[in-house]
Amino acid sequence: MSRPASRGPGLAIAALALTGLAACGSGEPAAVGASAPAEPGKITVAASDTECRPAVTEVPAGTTTFAITNGGSKVTEFYVYAPGDRVMAEVENIVPGLTRDLIAELPAGTYETACKPGMVGKGIRNPLKVTGEHKPLTADAKLARATADYKRYVKSQTGTLLVKTEEFVDAVKAGDIEQAKALYPVSRTYWERIEPVAEIFGDLDPAIDAREADLAEGEEWTGFHRIEKDLWITKDVRGDGPIADKLLADVKTIVAKANATELTPLNLANGAKELLDEVATGKITGEEDIWSHTDLWDFDANLEGSKAAVQALRPVLEERAPDLVKTLDERFAAAEAALAAHQRGDGWRPHDELSKAELKKLSDAINALGEPISGIAPIVAK
Amino acid sequence: MGNGNRPPAGTRGPSEGRMSRRKLFGFGAAGVAAAGAGALATRSLVEEPPAALAVDHVSTPVPFYGEHQAGIVTPAQDRLHFVAFDVVTDKRAELVELLREWTAAAARLTQGREAGASGAAGGPPEAAPDDTGEALDLPASALTLTVGFGPSLFDDRFGLADRRPAALADLPKFPGEHLVPEISGGDICVQACAHDPQVAVHAVRNLARIGFGRVSVRWSQLGFGRTSSTSRAQATPRNLMGFKDGTNNLKLEDDRLLREHLWARGGDWMAGGTYLVTRKIRMTIETWDRTSLAEQEAIFGRDKRAGAPLGRKAEFDPPDFAAKGPDGKPYIAPDAHIRLAHPSSNGDAHLLRRGYNYVDGSDGLGRLDAGLFFMAYQRDPRTQFVPVQMALAKRDPLNEYIKHVSSGLFACPPGVRDAGDHWGRALFA
Numbered sequence: 023m024s025r026p027a028s029r030g031p032g033l034a035i036a037a038l039a040l041t042g043l044a045a046c047g048s049g050e051p052a053a054v055g056a057s058a059p060a061e062p063g064k065i066t067v068a069a070s071d072t073e074c075r076p077a078v079t080e081v082p083a084g085t086t087t088f089a090i091t092n093g094g095s096k097v098t099e100f101y102v103y104a105p106g107d108r109v110m111a112e113v114e115n116i117v118p119g120l121t122r123d124l125i126a127e128l129p130a131g132t133y134e135t136a137c138k139p140g141m142v143g144k145g146i147r148n149p150l151k152v153t154g155e156h157k158p159l160t161a162d163a164k165l166a167r168a169t170a171d172y173k174r175y176v177k178s179q180t181g182t183l184l185v186k187t188e189e190f191v192d193a194v195k196a197g198d199i200e201q202a203k204a205l206y207p208v209s210r211t212y213w214e215r216i217e218p219v220a221e222i223f224g225d226l227d228p229a230i231d232a233r234e235a236d237l238a239e240g241e242e243w244t245g246f247h248r249i250e251k252d253l254w255i256t257k258d259v260r261g262d263g264p265i266a267d268k269l270l271a272d273v274k275t276i277v278a279k280a281n282a283t284e285l286t287p288l289n290l291a292n293g294a295k296e297l298l299d300e301v302a303t304g305k306i307t308g309e310e311d312i313w314s315h316t317d318l319w320d321f322d323a324n325l326e327g328s329k330a331a332v333q334a335l336r337p338v339l340e341e342r343a344p345d346l347v348k349t350l351d352e353r354f355a356a357a358e359a360a361l362a363a364h365q366r367g368d369g370w371r372p373h374d375e376l377s378k379a380e381l382k383k384l385s386d387a388i389n390a391l392g393e394p395i396s397g398i399a400p401i402v403a404k
Numbered sequence: 405m406g407n408g409n410r411p412p413a414g415t416r417g418p419s420e421g422r423m424s425r426r427k428l429f430g431f432g433a434a435g436v437a438a439a440g441a442g443a444l445a446t447r448s449l450v451e452e453p454p455a456a457l458a459v460d461h462v463s464t465p466v467p468f469y470g471e472h473q474a475g476i477v478t479p480a481q482d483r484l485h486f487v488a489f490d491v492v493t494d495k496r497a498e499l500v501e502l503l504r505e506w507t508a509a510a511a512r513l514t515q516g517r518e519a520g521a522s523g524a525a526g527g528p529p530e531a532a533p534d535d536t537g538e539a540l541d542l543p544a545s546a547l548t549l550t551v552g553f554g555p556s557l558f559d560d561r562f563g564l565a566d567r568r569p570a571a572l573a574d575l576p577k578f579p580g581e582h583l584v585p586e587i588s589g590g591d592i593c594v595q596a597c598a599h600d601p602q603v604a605v606h607a608v609r610n611l612a613r614i615g616f617g618r619v620s621v622r623w624s625q626l627g628f629g630r631t632s633s634t635s636r637a638q639a640t641p642r643n644l645m646g647f648k649d650g651t652n653n654l655k656l657e658d659d660r661l662l663r664e665h666l667w668a669r670g671g672d673w674m675a676g677g678t679y680l681v682t683r684k685i686r687m688t689i690e691t692w693d694r695t696s697l698a699e700q701e702a703i704f705g706r707d708k709r710a711g712a713p714l715g716r717k718a719e720f721d722p723p724d725f726a727a728k729g730p731d732g733k734p735y736i737a738p739d740a741h742i743r744l745a746h747p748s749s750n751g752d753a754h755l756l757r758r759g760y761n762y763v764d765g766s767d768g769l770g771r772l773d774a775g776l777f778f779m780a781y782q783r784d785p786r787t788q789f790v791p792v793q794m795a796l797a798k799r800d801p802l803n804e805y806i807k808h809v810s811s812g813l814f815a816c817p818p819g820v821r822d823a824g825d826h827w828g829r830a831l832f833a
Contacts, residue, residue, distance in 0.1 A: 288530065353617055378586075382620070386492055390617030400531035 074137030083154035108333035183212035207319035215327035218293035318370035465544035475548030477656035484627030488590025516544030552814025627760020648711035673830035676818030684810035705740030
């Protein structure tokens, strides 16, 4: 979590219009059932550990429903990317043997589809062409679309956050330490991608994500890091049932609130910056996960979350600051490449294994990206 | 708001108190060194003092444009922030663009202005300010920013391999050095000197910020007390061993010596430039302090209070290396520091030293982490710094109290001529 003192205006200035859970079309994880046969109008996608095959390579502009069936052995995800890896739609946590639907609204253009077996990496990509009528948006409509796109992202992340936190909590309550350790960084990934949204709800963020060092004397300590310490240090989670239950309850509350919150383009710009600040202050130093040393999972999630917010703004930025877009693309790619050097299997090297020189490279990449990202806010505020 | 200007030179107001304090400090220090001031007066009978030089005026900006870079023969300011960068981009065009942006910012900062056009508080409220703000309301403080290019820049990344000057030859290994790679070397250096440390730090911080994504700070060093005078109008200061340092330094008034020993010649990109060697020299000051006065003076070859060569009366009296005392031994021992370092022992090798004392807190063993950040400018390190340092490294009894922990070598190009010119333009032409 970020230190409370450093919490800037960022997303916290969002008007907290609790509008209820208005379904906003795409991104909805739909019917989770045993591999249902494809219905008419749906584009089937055959996913496995090595393949990602949509039934067609061209679709008409407008609404398209993909039905992704995971025939592999690893949990997978499915994405539709616009140029620059802007997420147009995604569905996560497709476990082996299941089919999930994804509804995407796609204007004419060239896209890529991607499956991510193991839920990491750039995924298995294929081109997707969308043809037909496409009305160009006005400036205001582009900004509105940016926030709508990002809300869709928040929705997909929070959906999986709930599922993964529940699995983690179940493992803790069952006393299955090994399983809980494996699930700890995975469940946090979805949290870390959208943390600036969660920070809007002041007292819930610390309840979920406070580190021991953040606490004032006498303050109650709950959340992920409390359980982290028991998993890695005391190696005894027998007393953690109530903490685990509270964690899940807090996550449920924050997910409902996050999805009901209205966001502005400035929120997105500042959120993207805050996520990189989190990397610079907490993850590069290893202060986030001091017992599990899983900081690089959080690093990756912060970087992805920052990119999602920036990419939602991309159409606006391309119009107003094309040079900045070019710089951002290059520097996101450089940061991702710097981090990718530390991938291990489906996860990441523990922070305490990285040398000072390796950490400096990561730090340089984040500093290089952070400066141009701080230039987004004044552009979208124009 | 928004004009990006700090108060012009000589503005009365909040800066005045600061100026008075500085003046007090400066003259106070000179006053303590009473014998030094006396020596200065004695010498001025011999040589006409350059009365026009107002070396310690904190408000007066030092001109940025000129034939040579400022910050070399500029009368040494009180404070230093030295920084070495690694270039992290592999694109030549991005590096050149950075040098342009840096030059523009340096031209502003040295004149007491803010780093960017909108400044610390003149931009849109949603934007991060283009100046960090801690030098607002401070005068220019004689800030100079001096750039240099390290040997590592001349590898195959930017097509500069065939432009590496012969004089930029890697330094040899000197006996007894304990160099730490993380605080040595670097592709590009910037020396920021000012009478106010906040002004020097502000400049380095803003240049580093402009550089993100293209360069990364490799190491940096703060220095708090100049250990050399580079003008005859300045009194000779003391190093942390308590001795006057740089009595025999090259000085800006020594026209002929500067041409012979400081400025690079020839028609290439370095003409009018110079070469900088930096050495961070950690002193074990605690053991030094327990050493008798006689031994301290014998090691340096100078009298501690006045700074006079042993056997002579005043600081600027030339040392007589042949003179013997009543005991038949030379006043200045065969291995005394001033004998080993003297031009007469090193084929007439002169250096323009511009070092600073440093204290980087303490070392966790109850000792100050202190010493000298040595900097010397010269025409060719191969015939100047290297033979002098080799002689010192082999024989200097001072080695018992010091350890070289960092080393840097940089080719400092000639000055920026005008607003259309930039740092390294001739190198990248």
